Amino acid sequence: MASHPLCIDRWNWGHRFGRAAALSAKQSIKGDLRDINRKRILDKFQDKENDCITCTVTQVEKGGAATLMYDKTEIYLFHNEQIPGEDLKEGQSIMVYVTNIANKQKKPIIKISRVRKELVKRMFELEVPEIYDGVVEIKAISREAGARTKIAVWSNDANVDPVSACIGPKHARIDAVVKSLSGEKIDIIPYSENPEEFIARALAPATVESVTIINPEERLCGVLVPANQLSLAIGNRGQNAKLAAKLTGYKIDIKAATPENEALIAEKVEEAKAELAAKAEAEAKAKAEEEAAQQAQAEQDAEQAQDAASWEENWQVQNADAEEDDLLLSDDDTTAAIESAIDAPAETPETTEA
Numbered sequence: 143m144a145s146h147p148l149c150i151d152r153w154n155w156g157h158r159f160g161r162a163a164a165l166s167a168k169q170s171i172k173g174d175l176r177d178i179n180r181k182r183i184l185d186k187f188q189d190k191e192n193d194c195i196t197c198t199v200t201q202v203e204k205g206g207a208a209t210l211m212y213d214k215t216e217i218y219l220f221h222n223e224q225i226p227g228e229d230l231k232e233g234q235s236i237m238v239y240v241t242n243i244a245n246k247q248k249k250p251i252i253k254i255s256r257v258r259k260e261l262v263k264r265m266f267e268l269e270v271p272e273i274y275d276g277v278v279e280i281k282a283i284s285r286e287a288g289a290r291t292k293i294a295v296w297s298n299d300a301n302v303d304p305v306s307a308c309i310g311p312k313h314a315r316i317d318a319v320v321k322s323l324s325g326e327k328i329d330i331i332p333y334s335e336n337p338e339e340f341i342a343r344a345l346a347p348a349t350v351e352s353v354t355i356i357n358p359e360e361r362l363c364g365v366l367v368p369a370n371q372l373s374l375a376i377g378n379r380g381q382n383a384k385l386a387a388k389l390t391g392y393k394i395d396i397k398a399a400t401p402e403n404e405a406l407i408a409e410k411v412e413e414a415k416a417e418l419a420a421k422a423e424a425e426a427k428a429k430a431e432e433e434a435a436q437q438a439q440a441e442q443d444a445e446q447a448q449d450a451a452s453w454e455e456n457w458q459v460q461n462a463d464a465e466e467d468d469l470l471l472s473d474d475d476t477t478a479a480i481e482s483a484i485d486a487p488a489e490t491p492e493t494t495e496a
Contacts, residue, residue, distance in 0.1 A: 226288040257287035284388035344386035348375035364407040366399040
């Protein structure tokens, strides 16, 4: 028996409608799941931004990114954010620094790093109670990941040695940080408000004979070290000098302590003084010229304002005189008209004869 055409159309319509509804429901569920997952990730990492977290390595791609697991969430440590020379292994626990959370409105991306200097700073805050409590303060830090880090510390309590506090009993605290950084060397340096003293300490382990600030504005200094300490002060590929410069904020010119170099630095100091004096003189001259120009402009403005006031006053006086003249003229015309009317003969009415 043949099926009725109307029944077939109804079946096709219902079948198509069911597939469209199912697809729409599927997309809606996927969207809801994405929103739920986004909110879950944000809730988990929102307060971890600019902080350290401990993750487990789950997968390592040779020369590429490493996959880490944190609280059942996968995050990726890219190759350029890994410590150079570090060999990560699956199952290993490592500390990473959460730099920021990108794309928060759609699919959050957790950006992490092991090469930032903030990672070392945060590790010491966690390892050293005196830093966490604010008794010891990290004033400056410079780092070349995988090689060496320099940290300048300061104590707010005269009874607490900041360097010893960071090193810890039997080097326990600093050793824990070094181990977490895969053996990276760390120099703990006492901070000083005196720039010469601070620069000399920053060049440790080298011995410094003298530090001379050549140009304070350009933050340039000259350092003299014993000849046998020159290579140590500069470091391998200039590493020690670069880290000291980043730590102190000064450009450091390191030379061997010889009479010639002493004379050269003294000459540079005199040149810098002359340059600063010339610059100060030029600035004073420019300032004086600017003040003179401003004074001349002010006088010119005052003169123009006075001229404008005088012109307006004269105009008002002239306007008042003109109005008075018009009024007098109007009165004279009226008087003349009256007198003319009085003197004129009276007109007699014409008569008509009958």
